[in-house]
Amino acid sequence: MGVWKQAWKQKGTPSALILSRQDTPYQLAETCWEQTLKWGYIIVAEDEAKPLKAIIIATGTEVDPAIVVDKTIKKNIRVVSMPCVELFEQQSRAYQEKIVPNNITKVIAIEFSNDYVWYKFVGKTGLMLGVDDYGLSGSADAVIKYKQLEQISIINRITAYLGE
Known part of the structure; x- marks a missing residue:
């Protein structure tokens, strides 16, 4: 809802809503639309x-x-939802640091489409789980499995990355 409202209000730049063709769980119960207007927010907090x-x-x-x-x-992982990287980067440095602190070296990004933008967050020591090429065809399930982006592969890759 927050993304829709912002796109509707936007006057100075173009907006696009990218929608999924596959079934997805509905996250509204976990968040509120005002949080989306920060364009990056904690959706699952760690145990402080x-x-x-x-x-x-x-x-x-x-x-x-x-x-x-x-x-x-x-x-004890923090999960951050980041609907728009460019608009998240327009938030105050203090807010950005609160959401993705610079002193945390284990940063993981999950992106089923082009992954280039996420490297600024994961850095050299982070883990990028995504797609860096084009041209695959097939069902969504087949492509996801081929790219090792099904749930069990994601869990195994992150577990190995964390060293436990």
């Missing part, structure tokens, strides 16, 4: 009494797999 192990950044259909990872491996 323990050291933060990693941050997973995802958007759209990738948010649910990120939440499943957090619930499955239970390593």
Whole structure:
């Protein structure tokens, strides 16, 4: 809802809503539309009494797999939903640092389409789970499996990355 409202209000730049053809879980119960207007926000917070192990950044259909990872491996991970990188970067430095602190070196991004924009967050020591090429055809399930982006592969790759 927040993204729709912002696109409707936008006067100085173009807007696009990218919609999925596949079924996706509905995340509204986990968030509110005002949070989306920050364009990057914590959708699953870590236990603040323990050291933060990693941050997973995802958007759209990738948010649910990120939440499943957090619930499955239970390593005190923060999950960040980032509907728009460019607009998140227009937020104050303090807000950006609150959501994705620079001192956290274990940053993971999950992006089922082009992954280039996420490297600014994961850096040299992070983990990028995404697609860096084009031209595959087939069902969504077949392509996701080929690219090792099905849920079990994501869990296994992140578990190996975290070293546990």
